[in-house]
Amino acid sequence: MGGHHGGGRRRARELRPPLAAGAPRPRLHAGRGRSRPGQGRxxxxxxxxxxxxxxxxxxxxxxxxxxxxxxxxxxxxxxxxxxxTGVFRRRVFLRQVEPKRRYDVVIIGGGVNGLSLAYNLAARHGICDVAVFEAGYIGAGASGRNTQVVRANYNTPENVPLYKASLGIWRTLSQELDFNIQFSTQGELDLCHTTDSLEVERDKSLLNQAYGVQTDVVTPEEIAHINPLIDLTAGGSFPVLGASYHPPGSTARHDSVVWGYASAATRLDVHVHEGRGVTGIRVDGDGCTGIETDAGPISAGAVVSAAAGWTSIVAGMAGLKLPISTHPLQAFVTEPYRHLLDGLVSSMDLYVYISQTARGELLVGAEILPYNTYSTRSTFDFLSEAAKRSIQILPFMARARALRQWAGLCDMTPDSSPILGETEVPRFFLMAGMGTWGFKGSPIFGRTMAELVATGRTPELIAPFAPDRFERDRMVPDAASAGTH
Incomplete structure (x- = not known):
């Protein structure tokens, strides 16, 4: 990525993508009239x-x-x-109340899945005596660190209908929550540089179509028509052989989704407690009876863990050992430019994906890192490698300027599919093992888990993802869909 020019006000910059001779050149202008480095930030x-x-x-x-x-x-x-002002303006949306000594349902984790569950319990089942406990602030974890992708092009008969149902909810979620989540359908191209990855995408396309999800295999010529900015030679070293094209691929603003669910839930008298850490889970001979917090013990009819990358620690409080490992996933954005890139572009072999946000930032992510950690510290190695890969696919990005980078935590299961259901400890439920898909599935995860908690009946959509499937040797392997986004 380009270095920083010092001194005075900078001229407007242009990113000029390679286009065919005679074709109009889109122009991206970075911020004009900006301050010197560090001045007036x-x-x-x-x-x-x-x-x-x-x-x-x-x-x-x-x-x-x-x-x-x-x-x-x-x-x-x-x-x-x-x-x-600033971050404290969130109090405008959340009523600050002291925790009660008992709730019908306690949810651990104030991310999009925990808040989706709380909202659906109240809105669909009339269970409003619900509390969400978040150690930091809502959306502080994986929900505020994801890359906003929404899609349904998965690779197993169990996952495709689940995420198809979620995508259907996404389309009208702004109206349901009375909150603009900035949902935008743009389409997704998954580029293939090897015959093996192309075969995987062909199989996935057939499976998706069988379940009514539009995913098509396209040729390099069709790729050029869909997005002429893509370098089909990948810098001359890794030619694109084809791609799968998923027209329903979309994005939604992650913090808007968090706040949409939070505001809708609190309007229904759900309590959302920020800055309230859970220090223990109370279990007796009859099952889970509540939680321990820094404000004292709280009884509950049911407890649900929606703690994302911290699931193993939370489950350990209930005496459970889960087949989950926690891995970091990093991303970065450039400075904002004029709109140029339509849709999400990813490479199945280079392990990189790029999109452009509504603010004009070019957002780049890569694969889950292979080591275990609870650290959310980003690394220069990631930035340099992801930048190089993005330039191979979209050469105009060579002149973009990286603005910031970050990391989040992914709780990965052995089969790369989520864990949704009641555990061996009665009345203790898990929304876990989301990997890179928790944001995408949050509307349907919250809706189906609310039905399970409220009625005791497991919805058909999530039955394959029960916590005991590993003991029963009924795994749902979908690693081909889980590497990046």
Missing amino acids: RTRWPGAHPGPVDVGSPSAGSSNEGARRRRAARDTPVDGAPPM
Whole structure:
């Protein structure tokens, strides 16, 4: 990625992708009129990035100070509370209440899956005496670190209908939650550089079509028509032989989804407790009876772990050992540019995927890293390798500037499929083993798990993903869908 030019205001930059002779060249303009490195970082945002179509300087007659004052004026106190700005504005959406001594259902983990479950319990089953306990702030874990991809092109007869149902919910979720989650259908291209990966995609396409999910195998010529920015030679070293094309592939803004579920759940009197860590799970001869917190013991009719990468630790509190390993997954974004890239582009052999966000950032992710850790520290090795791979596919990215990078935690199962159901400890449930798919499946995971917790009946969609399937030798292997996104 390009280095930083010092001194003064920088000229607008352009990324010029290689196109056929005579074809119009899309132009991406990075931020004009920006400060020197480190100068005015807190105040330069107003007007500097007005939208995904163009990135220009603040409008005439405006100033950073004036814009900052206008922002502060919008932070209206709620119910007499003091005004708040920045990250603390989340209190506008969440009522701060003290935990009760007992709830019908306690959910551990304030990410998108835990909040989806809480909302569905209240909205669909009338169980509103529900509490979500989050050690940090909602969306602080995997939900706020994922790369926003939504798709249904999986590779087993069990996973395809599950994620197809989830995709159906995604399409109307903004209306259901009365919250704009910024859902956008763009399509997904999975490039294949080897005959083996192309065969896998052919098989996946046939399976998807059998379940009514649109996934087509396309030729290099068709790839060029769908997205002419792709270098079909991959830098001259790894030619593209074909791809699978998944038109329903979409994105949704992850923090909007978290806040959509949280606000909808709290309107139904669900309690969401931020900064409340769970220190233990109470179990007696009859099963799970509640949790221990830093605020004291809390009884519950049922306890659900939706703690993502921390699932093994939470399950250990209940005396369970799970076949789950925790791995880091990293991503980075560039500075924002004018809109250019339509849809998600990934490589099945280079293990990289690229999309462009609504703000114009080019978002790049790669494969799950092969070692176990609870660290969310990102690495330069990832940045350099993922940047190199993205340039092989989309050469115009050689002139993009990396803005930030981060890491999240993935809880991986031996078969690369989720764990959804009640454990051997009665009334202790798991929403776990989500790997790289937790965000995509969160609408259907929450809906089906709410039905199980509320009625005791396991919905057909999640029956294959029961926690005891490993003991019964009934695994659902889908590693081909799990490597990156």
